[in-house]
Amino acid sequence: MNEDKMKKFLNISLLTLAVLSTLSLASCKNEVDNIFDEDAVIRLDKARAEYTDILTSQGGKWQLEYFCNEEEQGYIYLMTFSKDGSVKISGHNKWINYLNVGNLNSSAYGSDVSMWEVIADNGPVLSFNTYNKYFHLFADPYDIPSAGSAQSTTDVNESGYGHEGNYEFDIMKYSGDTLYLTGKKPTRSERFINMIMTRVSQDIDDEVYMNEVVAMADSFFNSKVNQVYINLPNGVRWIVKNGATSILKMFREGADEISTAETHNVIITHDGLSFMDPVMLDGYLVKNFIRQADGSLLCRDDHQTTMTADVLSSIFKTQSFVWRSEPAKMGGIFADMISTIADELKAYNKSTLNYIQFAYDQDLGTYTVSYNVKKGSVKYNPTYYVTMESAGDTQVRFTVAPEGDRYGEVYANNCPTMKQLVNTFGSVAYDLSANSLLAPVNMKMAQSGNAANYIIWILQ
């Protein structure tokens, strides 16, 4: 071996030595850095115990905002977790009604006791591990019945899938007395559904609470007022249809409905409404809405966006709507006049007044005010004609035509107060107010400047 070769050999030897030394030093480090204080299994076991305590403490009562899939409304459930492993689950929906009486025409309350446990999987999992007939029905793999409800008419055979609901939930986070859950099993479209469960007072009576949720749902949307609006802070409105189904069809006002409408499923909660997923509308992200005293919905996320029906004057002018009132729903001079009318009718031909109606006559192209009068088994509808124009969002003015129809004139001659009442419409402007800005099915029409004189109209 010459000197160059020797040098080369030594250099390689030293390099190899250095590498092996490094390796020998590193290879003895046989423990992973402790990012966490304890082993995963210990931490998981502690998490199970911790979530078990969280769920059962303070009376253990929670409200779950439950979604099965992306195409079905959400359902509220009350759950009372006990330390003995039992859980009382209460709900109020049409599927419980179907279970009890076989139809989907109405909602029913149901409460059942089953078992629960926080188990370990990849993380803590809340498992409802014995069958609760009013909750697990959404996880049953049966075909969804289509009879009896326009909302559920479907030709799809869901056998094997059913509603695709979960009964095991990964517990993602606990914050502010709210548990953030994710259904463990994805839907057919490979979506994992997120849900929240919020602690509620242990003193709540389940049935009373659930009845209030149903009443809340009824107050939000009414199938008679099928179109409402999301009013964005920038003044843009999104039209919302089918609110009563909780599967909202939405599109930007002015845009083509067929090509741009999108659907979003929502849940009606005890205090408002929430979309299953946040929705981006013209740059505004909305998800949770809180019911306001006037019946409208205010977005909890930005405190600006609202959901209402159209302005009241437009609602009242809607030509397809029929409004009716009766003596008990009138005040001031209207109450006095309707009382006089009753006396006049009795004196004239012993007839009685059923109701008074305000509607639009498509054939004549004018609004009408008519009385429904009953004489024996025969009914008459003396009618008078009015035109109506908006005087702002909540004010209307009427102009009364000089003559009514044939019966209107006959009755006007014999019961003069009938026409006098209609003529009163034309005297001043009327202020409109409603039971709810979202579902204004009860419209109060009060004289501007003298609110004691009013008629409350009920949308038919």
Add this chain to the structure above:
Amino acid sequence: MKKIQYYISALLLVAVASMAMSSCSEDKLGPTIFPDVDETLDPTSYSYQLDKFLKDNYLDKYNLTFLYKLPDISTNMNYNLVPAQYDNAVDLAVLCKHLWFDVYDTIAGPDFLKLYGPRILLMVGSPALNVSSGSETVGLAEGGVKITLFKVNSMNVNNFQMMNDLYFHTMHHEFAHILHQTKTYPSEFNTISVGKYDPTNWTGRGLEVTSLGFVTTYASSEYREDFAETIACFITYTDPEWNAVLNYAARGWATDASEDDTDATYYSFYYYPNNDSEQDKVALYPSDERNIARVTVDGVVHTYWKNERDKSGNRIVVYAVEDKDGIAGDEAILQKVQIARQWFHDAWNVDLDSLRKEVRKRQMHYDMDSLRRQVYNIH
């Protein structure tokens, strides 16, 4: 000098290499990272009575874990399943003991199920619906270890037929699988109906499979299911049910559907309106057969369509479909039973007929309230 350097370098290399290779040999097993799990039952637990019953009667006795709470990791994730209702789990737990475990204890001895019984019984509330095939799995036996019973939430303990179809039949069927997976049955069994099995289209078959020598349509799917079904039916069927199977098996069957119709409906009797063979024959399906009258005249049995007469007032004659399949279905079934009977005797020292007798006695006379008290009287 250069040689010395060479040797030193080589020595150092060997030393460091040795260190590198030996430096990891100090690993020792430390204490388990898993927390101690307290297996003691909590008397304040909501499910204490059932848990105690299961521990005393299944876990301690047979080393069998009876799962009635369903974590979905216990099942095939391709199915959408729900847990069993607690009350139904109680009912099925006591019935399993009465109609299965106690039967084998009585006939085969107390150690039989300890040795060969399953180790896990899993109750599932819903059916396992196979979305792609449209079929439904009513029971599963996995590797001789685990048996899964479905539709627990649909069960009605007062409907014996339903209970038999869903559970007792399934239990014996699945246990037959476990037994033959432990000690194989004679291959002679597989030759009896060779060529008649249909693994893909058996769901479209009907009662006509009896004529081919199968006790059920599922039995016609493959050898092993045939074996398990033959045993399960033989054990659990009542006499009228078993005789009906043999009766159907002895007949000829025909269909008016085309040969490639996988859902063809078969019939075994027919008649001609007004006894006029020129007219189109009318098929009689098994559900019609209550309207067939058999009248013996001079020792000869004549078959008529009950209460129907031709224009002349003569009874409408009913004809049996000619058995053209070349298989004596009843004989084939009895031959299969005999193989199973012999196999039970030789392989397991169990008398299949005694087993059958004991099952029938118990399943026809069980007092549900009394059985439930085994659980609900636990304090």
